[in-house]
Amino acid sequence: MLHRLARLSSTTLALLAFLLAGVVMVSVALGAAKVIESRTQKVVSGKLTEAGIDWITVTTDGLQVRLTGTAPNEAARFRAVNKVGELIDASRIRDGLDVAPASAIEAPKFSVEMLRTEDEVQLSGLIPETPDEGGMTEADLAAAAAALAQGSELPDMLETADYPAPEGWNEALAFGLKALERLELSKVSVTAERVEVKAITDSADEKRKVEADLRGLAPETVQLVMEISAPRPVITPFSLRFVVDDEGARFDSCSADTDRARTQILRAAAAVGVTGTTVCQVGLGTPTPRWADAVSLGMRAVTELGSGSITFSDADVTLLAGSDVPQDVFDKVVGELETGLPDVFSLTSTLERKETATQGPAEFTATLAEDSRVELRGRLTDEMQRSAVDAFARSAFAGAEVLTATRLDEGLPDGWAIRVLAGLKALAEVQTGRLLVRPDLVEVTGVTGSTETRGRITQILSEALGQGQTFRVNVRYDEALDPLAALPTPEECAADVNAVIARTKITFTPASAEIATTARPVLDELAKILANCPAMQMEIAGHTDSQGSEGGNKALSQARAEAVLLALQGRRVDVSGMTAVGYGEAQPIADNGTEEGREANRRIEFVLKGAPGNVMAASEAPAPAAPVATGADPSAATGSDFSNDISPSVAPTEKTIAPKPRPDGLKAQDTP
Numbered sequence: 001m002l003h004r005l006a007r008l009s010s011t012t013l014a015l016l017a018f019l020l021a022g023v024v025m026v027s028v029a030l031g032a033a034k035v036i037e038s039r040t041q042k043v044v045s046g047k048l049t050e051a052g053i054d055w056i057t058v059t060t061d062g063l064q065v066r067l068t069g070t071a072p073n074e075a076a077r078f079r080a081v082n083k084v085g086e087l088i089d090a091s092r093i094r095d096g097l098d099v100a101p102a103s104a105i106e107a108p109k110f111s112v113e114m115l116r117t118e119d120e121v122q123l124s125g126l127i128p129e130t131p132d133e134g135g136m137t138e139a140d141l142a143a144a145a146a147a148l149a150q151g152s153e154l155p156d157m158l159e160t161a162d163y164p165a166p167e168g169w170n171e172a173l174a175f176g177l178k179a180l181e182r183l184e185l186s187k188v189s190v191t192a193e194r195v196e197v198k199a200i201t202d203s204a205d206e207k208r209k210v211e212a213d214l215r216g217l218a219p220e221t222v223q224l225v226m227e228i229s230a231p232r233p234v235i236t237p238f239s240l241r242f243v244v245d246d247e248g249a250r251f252d253s254c255s256a257d258t259d260r261a262r263t264q265i266l267r268a269a270a271a272v273g274v275t276g277t278t279v280c281q282v283g284l285g286t287p288t289p290r291w292a293d294a295v296s297l298g299m300r301a302v303t304e305l306g307s308g309s310i311t312f313s314d315a316d317v318t319l320l321a322g323s324d325v326p327q328d329v330f331d332k333v334v335g336e337l338e339t340g341l342p343d344v345f346s347l348t349s350t351l352e353r354k355e356t357a358t359q360g361p362a363e364f365t366a367t368l369a370e371d372s373r374v375e376l377r378g379r380l381t382d383e384m385q386r387s388a389v390d391a392f393a394r395s396a397f398a399g400a401e402v403l404t405a406t407r408l409d410e411g412l413p414d415g416w417a418i419r420v421l422a423g424l425k426a427l428a429e430v431q432t433g434r435l436l437v438r439p440d441l442v443e444v445t446g447v448t449g450s451t452e453t454r455g456r457i458t459q460i461l462s463e464a465l466g467q468g469q470t471f472r473v474n475v476r477y478d479e480a481l482d483p484l485a486a487l488p489t490p491e492e493c494a495a496d497v498n499a500v501i502a503r504t505k506i507t508f509t510p511a512s513a514e515i516a517t518t519a520r521p522v523l524d525e526l527a528k529i530l531a532n533c534p535a536m537q538m539e540i541a542g543h544t545d546s547q548g549s550e551g552g553n554k555a556l557s558q559a560r561a562e563a564v565l566l567a568l569q570g571r572r573v574d575v576s577g578m579t580a581v582g583y584g585e586a587q588p589i590a591d592n593g594t595e596e597g598r599e600a601n602r603r604i605e606f607v608l609k610g611a612p613g614n615v616m617a618a619s620e621a622p623a624p625a626a627p628v629a630t631g632a633d634p635s636a637a638t639g640s641d642f643s644n645d646i647s648p649s650v651a652p653t654e655k656t657i658a659p660k661p662r663p664d665g666l667k668a669q670d671t672p
C-alpha cells in the first residue's frame with residue numbers, strides 16, 4: 001500500500017511538472033508574440049511617418065499587419081502599401097485602405113479687364129458663357145463697350161467658359177461698366193468679389209466727385225479699390241499777380257511750375273509781408289525754368305515801391321506803381337528789375353498819375369446780384385456792339401435775367417469792346433459782384449465760393465487786355481459758398497472718429513475676436529462718419545496687455561483689428577486705404593503691473609498715417625472703462641485683454657498722388 005502511494009506521488013509530480021513547463025512555454029510564446037507585434041507596429045508606423053504619410057492607422061495581429069485609413073488618391077494608397085512592403089513580407093499585409101472620391105473640377109476664376117482711352121475701349125478676360133438671369137453675355141459686354149468707343153472696332157480678347165457665374169459676378173460687372181462710363185481715361189478690373197478702378201481726372205475737384213459717386217454706386221457685396229489721380233493742369237496763360245495797397249500785400253493769382261518753385265515763391269511772399277493761406281497752383285506752361293526767380297524779384301520790387309502791382313502773363317511782365325510813388329524811387333526800382341529779370345521776360349512799367357487815377361469820362365458797369373440778375377449800364381460804341389455785349393452776357397450768365405440799359409457813344413477809345421467782354425467773362429466767375437470798365441482800368445469786385453477764382457480772373461484779364469493794361473481784382477472768398485468746403489478733411493474725419501470712441505467703447509466677446517452685439521450702434525456711427533470721408537490711409541491697430549503668451553497676444557490683437565476692419569467694410573465704408581495690424585503687448589501706454597494699466601493697454605487705435613507723431617499719448621487717451629461682454633459674465637473679463645477699448649489716434653496727413661500720363665500700365669489679446 002505504501003509502495004503504491006509512493007508510485008502515485010511520483011506520477012503526479014511528473015504530470016504537474018509537465019503541465020507547469022507547458023504553461024511556462026505558452027506564456028513565453030505569447031509574450032514574444034506581443035513583443036513582435038509591438039515592435040512591428042512601431043517600425044511600420046515610424047516608416048510611414050518618415051515618408052509624410054499621416055493618414056494610415058497601423059494595427060498588428062500576430063504576424064499580420066493591418067492598414068486602415070483613407071488615401072487622398074489611388075497613387076497615394078499604392079505608395080503607402082509599397083512602403084510597408086519594404087519592411088515585412090507582402091503576405092502579412094492586410095490592406096484595409098479606402099480612397100477619397102475624386103473632387104469635382106474647380107470652376108475657373110472669372111475676371112474682366114476694361115481699358116478706356118480717348119479713342120478706344122479694350123476688353124480682355126474670362127466670363128461665363130451662359131450668365132444667370134439678368135447677367136451680361138459676351139455680346140452684351142462688347143456692345144456696351146462699343147457704345148463708349150463711339151463705334152470703333154474693338155479687339156476681341158474676351159474668352160468664355162461653360163461654368164455658372166459665381167455669386168456677385170453680375171453686380172460686380174454691371175458696376176464696373178458704370179465706372180468705365182464715368183471715366184474717359186481709366187482701367188477697370190472686375191472679379192466677383194472686387195472691382196479695382198485706376199483712372200485720370202482733369203482736376204482735384206473732379207477726382208473727389210468721382211470717388212464719392214463710385215462709393216455710392218458700389219454694391220455691398222463688392223470691395224471697391226480706387227486709384228484716381230489728377231495730373232497737373234496746363235495753365236494758359238501762365239500767370240501771377242502780386243499787389244501791395246492799403247489792404248497789404250497779397251496775391252490775386254499765383255502759379256508755379258514745380259513744388260520747389262511754389263515753395264520758393266511762398267517763402268519770398270512771406271518775406272515781403274504776405275500773411276494767411278495762399279493758393280499757388282502748380283501746373284505746366286511756364287515760359288522759363290527761372291519763373292520762381294523772376295517772380296521773387298518782382299515781388300521785392302513792388303514791396304520797395306510801397307504800392308502797386310506786378311503781373312506776369314507768360315513772358316510779359318506789367319509793373320504798375322501807385323500814384324503816391326516818387327518818380328526817383330520808381331526809376332530806381334524799374335532799372336533794377338529790368339536788369340535782374342531773365343532775358344525771356346519783357347517788362348512794361350507805368351507810374352500812375354494822380355490826375356488820371358480817378359478820372360475818365362467813359363465808363364461801363366455790370367452788376368451780378370444774389371438773385372442772378374445782371375444789369376448792364378454805361379457806354380458802348382454802337383448798336384452792333386450793344387447787341388454783341390447783350391448776347392455775350394446772356395451766354396456767360398446762363399439762366400440769369402439780363403437787363404441792358406446802356407447808351408451809345410461813338411467817341412469811346414479803341415479796344416473798348418474787348419475790355420467790356422473780358423470784364424464780363426471775368427465777372428461770370430464770381431457768385432455776386434460788380435464790373436467797372438474805364439479807359440485806364442478794368443476792375444472786378446465780388447464774392448466767390450472757390451479759392452481758385454481770383455487766379456482765373458487774373459488769367460482772363462491779363463490774356464485779353466494784353467501787356468501794360470491796368471486791371472484790379474478785388475474778389476473775396478466766402479467758405480459758406482464753397483460746396484467742397486463742407487466735405488471733411490482726413491484730419492477732421494479722424495477727429496470725429498476719435499470723439500465717438502472717446503464717448504462709447506466697442507466690446508468683444510471675452511477671449512475672442514468676435515465683436516459683441518452691443519457694439520453695433522458704435523460701429524454704425526463710425527461707418528456713418530467714415531462713409532462721408534475722402535479715401536484715407538489709416539491703420540486699425542490692435543494692442544493687448546502683457547498677460548498671456550506673447551504669440552497669443554499678437555494673434556488675438558491682429559484678429560480683433562481685422563474684425564473691426566471687416567465690420568466697417570460690411571457697412572459700406574471704403575476700406576481700400578485701411579490696414580489692420582496687431583501689435584500684441586509690444587506697445588504699452590501704461591504700467592502692466594496694475595489692473596488700471598492693463599485696462600489702458602488693451603485697446604484698438606485708429607491711426608491716420610502720413611505724418612510723425614500720429615499715436616495719441618497715453619495721457620490723451622480716453623479713460624478706460626469696465627469691459628462689457630454680451631452673453632458673458634462680466635467678472636470673466638478680468639484676464640488679459642478681455643475688454644475692447646478703441647482709442648483712435650489722429651495726426652495730420654498729406655496724401656500725394658503722382659500724376660500718370662496714361663493708365664495703360666495699370667496697384668487685442670487674451671489668455672483663454
